Amino acid sequence: MGVMAFYFFPAGESKKAWVAVGGVVCGAIPLLLALFTKLKFNLPIIISYFIFLFGSQVLGSIRGWYGLGWWDTFIHFISGGILAFTAIALYERLVHRNAGNDISPWFIFLFAFGFTALGGVLWETYEFSCDQFFGTTMQGGGNTDTMTDLIADIVGGLVISIYSWIRTYIKLKKQKGE
Amino acid sequence: MKKFTIIFLASAFILFMAILLVIYLVKGDTSRWQVALGGMIVGAIPIGLLFLKENPFNIPTIIGYYVFLFCSSYLGSIASFYLHYKWWDSAVHLYKGIYIGGVGITLIKVFIRKSATENISRWIIFLFVVSLSVTASILWEVYEFLGDRWVTHTMQRGGNTDTMLDLLAGLLGGLLIAIYGAMRKHQV
Numbered sequence: 001m002g003v004m005a006f007y008f009f010p011a012g013e014s015k016k017a018w019v020a021v022g023g024v025v026c027g028a029i030p031l032l033l034a035l036f037t038k039l040k041f042n043l044p045i046i047i048s049y050f051i052f053l054f055g056s057q058v059l060g061s062i063r064g065w066y067g068l069g070w071w072d073t074f075i076h077f078i079s080g081g082i083l084a085f086t087a088i089a090l091y092e093r094l095v096h097r098n099a100g101n102d103i104s105p106w107f108i109f110l111f112a113f114g115f116t117a118l119g120g121v122l123w124e125t126y127e128f129s130c131d132q133f134f135g136t137t138m139q140g141g142g143n144t145d146t147m148t149d150l151i152a153d154i155v156g157g158l159v160i161s162i163y164s165w166i167r168t169y170i171k172l173k174k175q176k177g178e
Numbered sequence: 179m180k181k182f183t184i185i186f187l188a189s190a191f192i193l194f195m196a197i198l199l200v201i202y203l204v205k206g207d208t209s210r211w212q213v214a215l216g217g218m219i220v221g222a223i224p225i226g227l228l229f230l231k232e233n234p235f236n237i238p239t240i241i242g243y244y245v246f247l248f249c250s251s252y253l254g255s256i257a258s259f260y261l262h263y264k265w266w267d268s269a270v271h272l273y274k275g276i277y278i279g280g281v282g283i284t285l286i287k288v289f290i291r292k293s294a295t296e297n298i299s300r301w302i303i304f305l306f307v308v309s310l311s312v313t314a315s316i317l318w319e320v321y322e323f324l325g326d327r328w329v330t331h332t333m334q335r336g337g338n339t340d341t342m343l344d345l346l347a348g349l350l351g352g353l354l355i356a357i358y359g360a361m362r363k364h365q366v
Contacts, residue, residue, distance in 0.1 A: 114309025
């Protein structure tokens with residue numbers, strides 16, 4: 001991304017260059033989290049996070065794939081899945097291991113699903129505030145755009161939440177059997 | 179006592195909506211009698227709680243549900259507060275955010291055994307409550323969106339700004355109760 005920023009600025013493509021600068025910042029976030037907090041995320045989340053950044057910034061904004069129409073929805077779907085995985089990781093860090101047996105799989109399901117919804121709403125809030133205060137057109141598609149984004153988010157989250165529900169359910173069953 | 183409260187509130191609310199239904203049917207006011215009919219149906223839902231082995235919802239939650247129904251279906255739609263007062267819609271969404279946050283706290287009690295509450299971080303409570311509240315907002319907006327697509331064309335007539343304000347009000351309400359829940363973790 002740093003290379004791209006230096007490539008686009010002299011080329012007069014300042015919009016693409018700013019996306020690249022944003023990419024540098026977003027790409028640095030996992031590094032900062034690893035250095036300054038105790039939170040540790042597992043490798044699949046970190047890898048999928050970078051796939052997501054690549055998909056939204058390089059392919060979406062710089063290569064212009066958002067113009068394809070379905071790309072935006074697809075990226076929201078992917079990000080919903082990543083958010084749900086992040087929720088599960090957070091859940092595992094914030095709950096002590098020995099409490100696992102006393103917590104219903106429904107809690108994990110609702111937590112992962114709800115966390116995705118929260119992420120989706122915060123994202124749309126960010127877009128909305130930028131549009132309001134800086135006159136950008138991030139929500140240019142209007143209401144339909146916002147709603148499609150949110151629906152794609154929660155569908156992505158739902159898939160992973162159902163997966164985590166099944167996994168926890170099986171795990172609890174096994175422990176009871178022992 | 180709890181059973182009595184549910185039966186009393188449900189029958190009072192259903193009766194009230196039934197009277198409105200008859201009045202507006204006679205007047206031929208289609209949109210209002212439909213709201214009254216819908217009010218009767220959603221007013222009957224808590225009766226289902228009577229059939230559960232153990233009803234986790236306390237009396238304030240049940241009363242809160244009817245306050246919400248009254249504010250949205252009667253005051254909002256039938257008495258046209260939604261049209262006359264711009265802030266009414268956001269106020270009801272704020273209330274709904276707080277209310278679902280309260281339901282979230284009840285659900286935590288249901289899903290996590292008392293012995294385990296020592297072992298969970300207050301951040302989990304905070305995130306769970308605010309997330310559940312936001313989920314409810316999104317599902318509501320999805321319902322409005324799909325309803326507009328296929329049946330009516332008025333629910334999201336305020337466009338994107340309307341949708342976003344609804345979501346923000348719901349988020350704010352959820353945040354308030356999540357902060358409260360996280361602070362009072364041990365009493366919860």
